[in-house]
Amino acid sequence: MTRALVLNCGSSSVKYRLFDGAGTVAKGLIERIGESGGDAADHRAALQRIMSDTDLDGLAAVGHRVVHGGPEFTSATVIDDAVTSRIEALIPLAPLHNPAALSGIEVARKLLPDVPQVAVFDTAFHATIPPAGVTWAIDASLASRWQIRRYGFHGTSHAYVSRRTASLLGRPVADTNVITLHLGNGASACAVQGGQSVATSMGMSPQGGLVMGTRSGEIDPTVVFHLHRVAGMPIEEIERSLTRQAGLLGLTGENDLRAVLRRRAEGEPVAKLAFDVYTRRIREYVGAYLAVLGRVDAIAFTAGVGENSPDVRGESLSGLEALGIAVDPARNAAGDTFISPDGSPVAVCVVPTDEELEIANQSRAALGL
């Protein structure tokens, strides 16, 4: 078995997990990097700490999570100088995310010069979406010049969960169609046909599609023009509002769905509306992806909300019996793996995701390990 270290570098945090095969040897989180009283002064200090705290004997690979792979990175890629330059060139597409991953890659390559490193992109799984599913109907010359299209994110999670769902169904991946619903702080839906992504709800950034903790998800672009032209808000302020003050937070003042559910149970209308907006958007995407796939074998819920909230699972799929989709209330409340009634045409399941294991596996596969 080969050891792999997975690094997920954010602007102020580093999450790490060391695998031996599929087993976890060590893991941790370094937070508030660069802040006074934080765990480390910068990414270099953070990685140095991980390396001194962790026994890296026999390490065969380092896998880095990179949010945006642009149009060119369509699978996990072994890192060399040319690859880091290409990731750097993608910063304008992901100014909030890629710089931290890049600094993690640079530091890890310096500190572990003899260990091969692999970049695993959140976008790569969606490279199989056909052109009609990633092209927006805007001026084609603008789109081409500025790399404007749907990329999609959460790819490692959708890949892992869709494969795992086929295996739970006892079916070959190549013959299984799944709608995966990754509902965490960020949230996205994906239509997976025979193991390949054919549609997903996030767009050029992780901002599109479903309602999230602090992100709006899909809105008419005129909202942006209106806030600028009529409300007089600068573009940076609009971006901050729609990415950090929107979603559940924007609707209720709280980004944690547990708090919203509590307030809804107490009968608060604002919380009820937020829950309805959140679950209706999921149902709209399920309907759309039923149409994209034609035949659906399973719908899989994953991530913090998907794995833990019977209310969201039940309400998101309510009223779809005529389409072969139903949730058994007792199984749903118990959080069973299969929550649809026996004999249901579409299996509904709860499948815990493991993005880090998927990154470790893809990193080792890219190195032929």
Ligand code: AMP
């Ligand atoms: P993740 O990004 O996958 O870690 O998901 C985090 C989100 O999951 C949190 O913001 C919570 O809103 C949500 N969550 C976690 N546990 C529960 C639960 N028991 N019920 C509802 N939502 C939950």
